[in-house]
Amino acid sequence: MKCVFGIDIGGTDIKIGKFYNDELVLKTSIKTNRSDDGIHIFPDIFKKIDELLGDDILEGIGVGVPGPVLENSIVSSKNLGWDKINILEIIKNKYPNIAISLLNDANAAAVGEMIRGGAVGYHSFIFITLGTGIGGGIIIDDELIEGNTGSAGEIGHIRVGFNNERLCKCGLFDCVEQYSSATGIVHTANILRLNRETKLNEVEVTSKNIFDYAKLGDEVALEAVNSLVEKLSTALAAVTNTVNPEAIVVGGGVSKAGDFLIDRLEKRFNELCFFSVRGTKFALAKLGNDAGMYGTNYMVRKKLNAN
């Protein structure tokens, strides 16, 4: 049978999915080998593809990468040790006659959520993924906005502070990612719990623990959640004032906190956004780690169908 591989390259592992049309029929993941400037990454992926391909015919490969990326462009990703690599060429050298699609990883997840996740039914939405960092994707009229340099949806680097409090890995101060990601809320909680009575002084301070104890009424944990919500709502209001979507779809590890997070986010967002975008819907992402694979598969199929 004809098949497409949807691949999501992350800093720690690489998700590889085999698709018959829109159906994910096989999936696996391998560790990301970032040594030697990331030169092993594609050979590792190709080996796994060849293994999983079996007697099927490879029609295309879609790849999501952590970094700005434009179709057919040279990609740099400090996260992966890559400095200006031409992914298209690398894949074409190995598989000369297939369709290839390259996407930023958060954009790939946004597309995945659009076609069969939490954004089904919406034609324009902001996707935001709250993990170690914060990524985003913007969909307008069912189309992904990639931007002039492949950087649309870089919501995580919106400035939400003016006191140069937290230095971001990107070199800027007070990016929302420093407050509202999993790492950000842990940072906040570690400041708040000093000399306070809180369960967080008895356990490992993780995003999950903070939310779990906040749900149980722990005051310090609640303050940490509120701080995450305040900064994230501010950034989401800025984005919504800009593109005025139907919905905001929230994914990533932190979104496992579920309605406890979403309800607070929605409430504060509605207090902070311009009056005419009030009522923007909030929804949880549904595909988890599979979103990127679905998204890249979809983009490859779109190319195949266009030909």
Place this chain on the structure above:
Amino acid sequence: MKCVFGIDIGGTDIKIGKFYNDELVLKTSIKTNRSDDGIHIFPDIFKKIDELLGDDILEGIGVGVPGPVLENSIVSSKNLGWDKINILEIIKNKYPNIAISLLNDANAAAVGEMIRGGAVGYHSFIFITLGTGIGGGIIIDDELIEGNTGSAGEIGHIRVGFNNERLCKCGLFDCVEQYSSATGIVHTANILRLNRETKLNEVEVTSKNIFDYAKLGDEVALEAVNSLVEKLSTALAAVTNTVNPEAIVVGGGVSKAGDFLIDRLEKRFNELCFFSVRGTKFALAKLGNDAGMYGTNYMVRKKLNAN
């Protein structure tokens, strides 16, 4: 000859332009009569249109209004005293068989700048108008982004402060409009000049005077300009991180400060935006008060050509 009227309704006056195809052949302006909940506004406009029409045939009317607006929708504009008026119906009652296009005023100006102003040559850009308030419009792939409730591009209401310092007319605190509009910089200068030696204590404190004295090296005036730049760059970085356009086009009364403003804005913007959107072009708008008329005319013609 066949003609279209492009109309830009503002809080103090209404610009009315008569177009043969893309050429503005006649223009005038009338005062905005906001009394009686703005019910005189359209009769006043119709009277002027009939006057200017002469022997020509009216093919269409395009209208820009200060407030969120969707094609064919009911429009509210506190600025004009309107509460949910159906502009389409009002115009159709008077001129039954013409093409009609409704736009937000900043969006209309963005379209105007796109087709023959400061944005010519760019396919995606942010337009921002710095006047009494701050308005904006987002163009991606040569198309205006209107948004789900006609509110895309409401850049003026991006939050750029966390201390509830300045209450905006919209009800929120610390909207960028409160710092970086003509009104905003006057507010800032009035705070800064207290007990300081500055030319601004000898003249009327207007946006123009502040820029003029800043250019001459007046320290307080320069501080006021820098404050405007800091807040506006922050908002523009947020918008650019979101849609990653080719360019940012700056219009409105404050933009008359020219390169003195643009150079500072571009410098600080590049320090505050995400690395991969650095280098976004900055340009001055070119059409001034005519931008809205050009934009609404263009949108009507687009409709006429589609039929």
